Amino acid sequence: MSSEERRGMWLAIACYTTWGIFPLYFRLLAPVPAIDILANRVIWSLVFLLGLLTIRQDWAWLRPALRSRRVMLLYSAAGILLAANWYTYIWGVNAGYVIETSLGYFINPLVSVLMGVFFLHERLRGGQWAAIALAATGVVFLTVSYGQLPWIALILAFTFGFYGLLKKHGSLTSTQGLTVEAGVIFLPALVLLIYRELNGAGGLGVYGWGKTLLLLTTGVVTVLPLTWFATAARRIPLSLLGVLQYIAPTLQFLVGLLIFQEAFSQTKLIGFSIIWAALILYWAEGMIHRQRGLRMARPPASILSGK
Numbered sequence: 001m002s003s004e005e006r007r008g009m010w011l012a013i014a015c016y017t018t019w020g021i022f023p024l025y026f027r028l029l030a031p032v033p034a035i036d037i038l039a040n041r042v043i044w045s046l047v048f049l050l051g052l053l054t055i056r057q058d059w060a061w062l063r064p065a066l067r068s069r070r071v072m073l074l075y076s077a078a079g080i081l082l083a084a085n086w087y088t089y090i091w092g093v094n095a096g097y098v099i100e101t102s103l104g105y106f107i108n109p110l111v112s113v114l115m116g117v118f119f120l121h122e123r124l125r126g127g128q129w130a131a132i133a134l135a136a137t138g139v140v141f142l143t144v145s146y147g148q149l150p151w152i153a154l155i156l157a158f159t160f161g162f163y164g165l166l167k168k169h170g171s172l173t174s175t176q177g178l179t180v181e182a183g184v185i186f187l188p189a190l191v192l193l194i195y196r197e198l199n200g201a202g203g204l205g206v207y208g209w210g211k212t213l214l215l216l217t218t219g220v221v222t223v224l225p226l227t228w229f230a231t232a233a234r235r236i237p238l239s240l241l242g243v244l245q246y247i248a249p250t251l252q253f254l255v256g257l258l259i260f261q262e263a264f265s266q267t268k269l270i271g272f273s274i275i276w277a278a279l280i281l282y283w284a285e286g287m288i289h290r291q292r293g294l295r296m297a298r299p300p301a302s303i304l305s306g307k
Helices: 005-019 021-028 034-056 062-067 068-093 100-122 126-147 151-168 176-200 209-216 218-236 238-243 249-258 264-298
Strands: none
Touching: 005 021, 005 218, 005 238, 005 249, 021 068, 021 209, 021 249, 034 176, 034 209, 034 218, 062 068, 062 176, 068 100, 068 151, 068 176, 100 126, 100 151, 100 249, 100 264, 126 264, 151 176, 176 218, 209 218, 238 264
16 A cells, blocks of 8 residues: 555545544534534534635636536535535434434445436446345334334435435535535525524523534534545545445444443344445445456466466
C-alpha cells in the first residue's frame, strides 16, 4: 500500500469513526428539540463551507452552477433529502433509538444496490439478489415481531440511498455540492430558527452556554468528516472503502447497546443477525467475483514464460 493509499485509509477510518460516535455528540445536545438542532446544523455547516471555499479560493464553479437549471434542481432535491435524513437521525438518537438508526446504515448499501437496478438499469448476480432477499427477510421478521415497520431505519436507508443516487449524477465536488445543498435549505432553517428563538423555544442560549457552544460546532463536525471521506474516496479502492463503511453503523450499534443501554431483545438479535448475514453474503460474493475476474484477466503461464 502506497503512502497516498495509507493516508486515504486513515482518513476513511477517521470519517467513519466520527460518524459512528455521532450519537454521543447529539445526545449531549438533549433536550434541545431535533428541529432546532437540524436548523443549527444547516446554518453553521453553510458558514463553515463558505469559509473553506474562501480559503481555497474555489468560487469559479458557483456562477455556472447557479445558472444551470439541472444543477440547481438536482442539488435542491439532494438538500431536501439530506435534511430529512439528518432530522430523522437526530430525532432517533435523542428519542432513544440509536440501535435502530444503526440498522438504517447497515441496510443502506443494499438499498443503494437495489436503486441501481431500478433507476440505473444495473444487473445483479444471483448472489447479490440472495443477499438483498435475505436482508428483506430480516426487515420483515423485525416488522412482524414488533407489529410495525422499523421506520426510522428505513427512512434513513432510503433517504441516504436516494441522496447517493442524485449525487451520482452531480457534476460538483463534494464540498461544492454540499454548499449548494446547504444553501438551498439555509433560508428555511434560518427563518425557523429566528422564529423559535423569538418565541423562546430555540436552542441558542436557552439551554445554557454549553449546549449553545455545541450547537455552534455542528457545522464543523458535519463538514470535516465529509471532506475526509471525499479525499479518501479518491485515494483508496472502492472495495476497501466499502468494507470500512461498516465501522460507522457498528460503532453506532455498540454505543446504543453498551453506553445508552437500549433494549436489545432476542427477537431483535435474530432480525439483526439475518441482516448481518446478508451483508456478509453480499461482501463475500463480491470478493469471489473480483478474484474470479482477476484470474480470468491474468495471462496463462505459457504466455508469461514465452513458450
